[in-house]
Amino acid sequence: MKLFHAKRHVPRHLVRGVGMIEVLIAVLVVSIGFLGMAALQAKALSTNNSAMARSMATVSTYSILDSMRADIVNAKAGSYNGTVTANACPAAGGSLASTQLAAWCGQLADALGAVATTTGTVACSSVGDCTVTIQFDDSRGTSAGAGSSSVGSNAQKVTTEAVL
Numbered sequence: 735m736k737l738f739h740a741k742r743h744v745p746r747h748l749v750r751g752v753g754m755i756e757v758l759i760a761v762l763v764v765s766i767g768f769l770g771m772a773a774l775q776a777k778a779l780s781t782n783n784s785a786m787a788r789s790m791a792t793v794s795t796y797s798i799l800d801s802m803r804a805d806i807v808n809a810k811a812g813s814y815n816g817t818v819t820a821n822a823c824p825a826a827g828g829s830l831a832s833t834q835l836a837a838w839c840g841q842l843a844d845a846l847g848a849v850a851t852t853t854g855t856v857a858c859s860s861v862g863d864c865t866v867t868i869q870f871d872d873s874r875g876t877s878a879g880a881g882s883s884s885v886g887s888n889a890q891k892v893t894t895e896a897v898l
Contacts (some may be wrong), residue, residue: 748889751883772789795866795894796843801834804863806898808898810862818842820852846870851889862898867891 802809813831818824823839826832838854846852851871858864873888 751823783867787872788890789845791870791892793839794841794845794868795892798866799864799896801843803898805830809858810860812858814856815858817853817855819850820848821850864898865893865894
């Protein structure tokens, strides 16, 4: 009973390398994988941009609320109430409220884009209950058909309610 089989010697001229078809298929599979990774990276970057814009909008709401806390008498009197548009910021006037609103409008324009769709609205009551709303276009963070969460619209809205 023989346990081991003797290996046959194959002449060198009969040994063949990898065929061209196998190489082409391997290159195709690797290329598809790289394209998938590139698409994933692009989607991650756009989602990160969108998250940064929402974070900047939230920071901007806190910024104007802090300014109003520093000028609480005028804030409760309604001096800060109204809407600013980032592409047409109001000029800083003689009051602290108008100076703060002009600076806040400039901050919105820098962070979210100096366009007509970037607006900031402040509404405070006489007891100090305030609502700050920022609306902006988030088209840099979403793409049509790529699983965007805002169906048919790139408009984003961040609202912060606080008591002065």
